[in-house]
Amino acid sequence: MMPLSVKLNPAISEAAEVLEKAVRSRRFVVAVGDCRVDYEGRASSTLDWGDRVTMIKQDGSVLVHRPVGYEPVNWQPPRCLVKVSIEDPGALVITASRNQPRETISIEFREITLLATGNLHDPGEFALHVTEEQMKRAILTAPELVEEGLKPLEAEKSLGEAGFTDIYAEDNRGNLVVVEIKRNAATKDAVLQLQRYLETLRTTVGRPIRGIVAAPQLRKGAQPLLESLRLEFVMVPPEKCFMVLKSRRDMKLSYFLT
Amino acid sequence: MMPLSVKLNPAISEAAEVLEKAVRSRRFVVAVGDCRVDYEGRASSTLDWGDRVTMIKQDGSVLVHRPVGYEPVNWQPPRCLVKVSIEDPGALVITASRNQPRETISIEFREITLLATGNLHDPGEFALHVTEEQMKRAILTAPELVEEGLKPLEAEKSLGEAGFTDIYAEDNRGNLVVVEIKRNAATKDAVLQLQRYLETLRTTVGRPIRGIVAAPQLRKGAQPLLESLRLEFVMVPPEKCFMVLKSRRDMKLSYFLT
DNA sequence: CCTTTCAGTTAGTTA
DNA sequence: TAACTAAGTGAAAGG
Numbered sequence: 001m002m003p004l005s006v007k008l009n010p011a012i013s014e015a016a017e018v019l020e021k022a023v024r025s026r027r028f029v030v031a032v033g034d035c036r037v038d039y040e041g042r043a044s045s046t047l048d049w050g051d052r053v054t055m056i057k058q059d060g061s062v063l064v065h066r067p068v069g070y071e072p073v074n075w076q077p078p079r080c081l082v083k084v085s086i087e088d089p090g091a092l093v094i095t096a097s098r099n100q101p102r103e104t105i106s107i108e109f110r111e112i113t114l115l116a117t118g119n120l121h122d123p124g125e126f127a128l129h130v131t132e133e134q135m136k137r138a139i140l141t142a143p144e145l146v147e148e149g150l151k152p153l154e155a156e157k158s159l160g161e162a163g164f165t166d167i168y169a170e171d172n173r174g175n176l177v178v179v180e181i182k183r184n185a186a187t188k189d190a191v192l193q194l195q196r197y198l199e200t201l202r203t204t205v206g207r208p209i210r211g212i213v214a215a216p217q218l219r220k221g222a223q224p225l226l227e228s229l230r231l232e233f234v235m236v237p238p239e240k241c242f243m244v245l246k247s248r249r250d251m252k253l254s255y256f257l258t
Numbered sequence: 259m260m261p262l263s264v265k266l267n268p269a270i271s272e273a274a275e276v277l278e279k280a281v282r283s284r285r286f287v288v289a290v291g292d293c294r295v296d297y298e299g300r301a302s303s304t305l306d307w308g309d310r311v312t313m314i315k316q317d318g319s320v321l322v323h324r325p326v327g328y329e330p331v332n333w334q335p336p337r338c339l340v341k342v343s344i345e346d347p348g349a350l351v352i353t354a355s356r357n358q359p360r361e362t363i364s365i366e367f368r369e370i371t372l373l374a375t376g377n378l379h380d381p382g383e384f385a386l387h388v389t390e391e392q393m394k395r396a397i398l399t400a401p402e403l404v405e406e407g408l409k410p411l412e413a414e415k416s417l418g419e420a421g422f423t424d425i426y427a428e429d430n431r432g433n434l435v436v437v438e439i440k441r442n443a444a445t446k447d448a449v450l451q452l453q454r455y456l457e458t459l460r461t462t463v464g465r466p467i468r469g470i471v472a473a474p475q476l477r478k479g480a481q482p483l484l485e486s487l488r489l490e491f492v493m494v495p496p497e498k499c500f501m502v503l504k505s506r507r508d509m510k511l512s513y514f515l516t
Numbered sequence: 517c518c519t520t521t522c523a524g525t526t527a528g529t530t531a
Numbered sequence: 532t533a534a535c536t537a538a539g540t541g542a543a544a545g546g
Contacts, residue, residue, distance in 0.1 A: 004290060004371050006266060028325050030288060030311060032262060032374065036382065042442070042524040043496070044387045050380030053288060055311065059326040067286050067378035068317040070335050070541065077328050077526075103524075113262050116290065116372055120325035122308030124294065129302045132537065164535095183537090184300070187520085221519065238301075300539040328526060335541075361539075390522070442523090445535085479534060 004118035012092045015112045019084045019094070022117035029056035033112035037064055037074045041103025047073055054107055056082060058120065062096040064107060074105050130238045132183040136166055138241035139181065139214065145244065146179055146214050146234050147171060165197050175208045182215035183238060188222045190215070195229050262376035270350045273370045277342045277352070280375035287314035291370035295322055295332045299361025305331055312352070312365055314340060316378065320354040322365060332363050388496045390441040394424055396499035397439065397472065403502065404437055404472050404492050405429060423455050434467040441496060443475035449483050
């Protein structure tokens with residue numbers, strides 16, 4: 001990778017110079033130091049003096065991280081305008097703003113311990129397996145994951161106002177079946193969503209319709225609701241979906257190999 | 259602040275030593291380098307080689323940031339177990355795992371450009387203003403934000419199964435009023451939630467009941483639903499709430515000062 | 517500990 | 532661009 005420019009305990013004026021240049025040429029910045037942060041936008045916040053890690057990313061994202069916790073305490077999303085200035089002598093201020101919504105954070109440093117800037121080269125592909133989308137593909141590929149004899153008619157049937165069903169199918173006794181897929185334990189909300197789909201469909205379709213929640217698990221609180229609405233739950237473990245997708249990939253592979 | 263220990267382009271073995279010690283004594287770690295990441299847990303993911311910034315926080319959180327985007331590409335929440343090991347010579351691996359749910363990420367470095375460790379001292383207080391809670395307090399303080407003559411009866415009236423209303427009030431014609439507050443543009447969901455409250459209330463209360471969504475804005479898609487359910491929308495800008503809370507704070511202050 | 521709800525949610529997809 | 536929905540959502544509050 002390209003070498004980083006690293007300054008230890010730079011003077012505020014020197015830090016400003018380096019930062020200014022890095023921001024202008026859209027380089028990555030990591031700054032560790034004693035700062036305070038103000039935010040004004042959808043809400044507003046203040047954060048008093050303390051040691052934090054600030055990152056300015058190559059797309060203009062700005063993140064301020066405290067020494068604990070998963071989330072940044074303050075931030076600005078990609079494509080914001082970053083400016084560097086010296087307000088008082090001895091006070092370096094980074095301002096990051098965007099419109100729509102109009103938001104600004106300003107980070108004021110009174111001491112910078114570490115300032116590293118450089119170009120990070122990251123071409124690596126990221127792949128996340130078994131999302132809800134993939135569960136749907138798996139069920140469309142192998143409907144027996146939900147029920148033997150299930151025949152998918154449409155994925156994502158539109159119901160106008162009410163939204164989209166995950167899977168719209170037919171069982172082997174001629175009932176229509178709406179399948180609502182969740183990759184996590186299904187909540188009441190999932191059950192209510194399915195119910196809304198069914199209500200909408202029943203106003204336009206004369207045939208009997210079943211509603212099935214397909215998920216790895218059903219939340220305790222969702223069980224009574226499910227029963228009272230006469231809906232069904234089928235456990236579909238993500239691993240099985242993964243196997244289906246994997247075997248499909250393997251088939252494809254063998255198809256190309258033979 | 260306590261000085262950072264900073265290594266530039268350390269050998270993998272030296273980096274492992276420094277990291278191991280830092281993790282053991284729960285110090286903050288920032289590492290910039292060429293790595294790949296695997297994750298296995300609720301889902302699973304792989305990330306190929308590239309330059310990233312990895313932080314290990316003092317509470318055990320682990321974050322891997324690509325050079326773009328707000329979110330970490332991989333992470334582990336606070337209180338996970340972090341281990342450092344050398345797998346192949348020239349390959350440093352950081353493993354972070356937790357139970358409940360059982361999850362692991364492993365970060366394999368083949369090159370480390372910058373390794374900084376130290377104790378960050380961050381006592382600064384963080385204050386976020388005008389949350390939904392504060393909007394509620396503002397409306398309870400100044401009900402005219404919603405409607406002239408509105409008299410709050412209860413905040414958070416419990417409706418059993420159906421949840422809690424934000425504000426339960428009475429208008430100047432003797433109607434009951436349920437106010438649903440959103441700090442952002444109100445969605446269909448907000449309208450449906452309000453509708454559920456009203457349905458529940460109407461089974462037990464004989465008086466006419468109005469339902470009002472109080473929010474800075476109403477989402478377009480929520481408008482027809484609102485009308486069809488005969489509910490109302492009142493625009494309540496967060497700035498006005500902020501002013502009400504501010505003036506209340508000022509009053510309190512003057513109360514203490516006089 | 518489990519469940520519910522909110523978030524300055526962010527991010528992705530589609531009309 | 533706006534709206535809608537999922538997320539390895541995370542975090543807080545309540546039972």
